[in-house]
Amino acid sequence: MNITEIQGYAYFFLTLFLTIGLYAYIYHLYKNKKDEAGVDYEEYSNMALKDDIVDTPVKSISDEKEK
Template identity: 80%
Template sequence: MDIDTLQGYAYFFLTVFLTVGLYAYIYHLYKNKKDESGVDYEEYGNMALNDDIDDTPVKSVSDKKDK
């Protein structure tokens, strides 16, 4: 087994390992959309798209204080 064959195998297995790692990370992000307090921050992704003055807010805020 020469160095070229060894480099080919190493490149292939590194590519497979990084691809599996990337898909595992993406799955982890979409599985755990909410944080510990229960807030889903993916809703805030539309703030950049819906930023007109007439658009509805992502989360409504009331002036009344809850006690």
């Protein structure tokens, strides 16, 4: 076994490890859409698309103070 074969195996296993890590991270992000306070920040992704003055806000704010 020479250095070229070792480099080939190392490249293959590093690529496999990084691919599995990437998919695990993506799964983690979509599994936990809400944070600890229960806020789902994915609904805020439409702010860039629906930014016209006549569009409805993403989250309405009431003028009354919460008691």
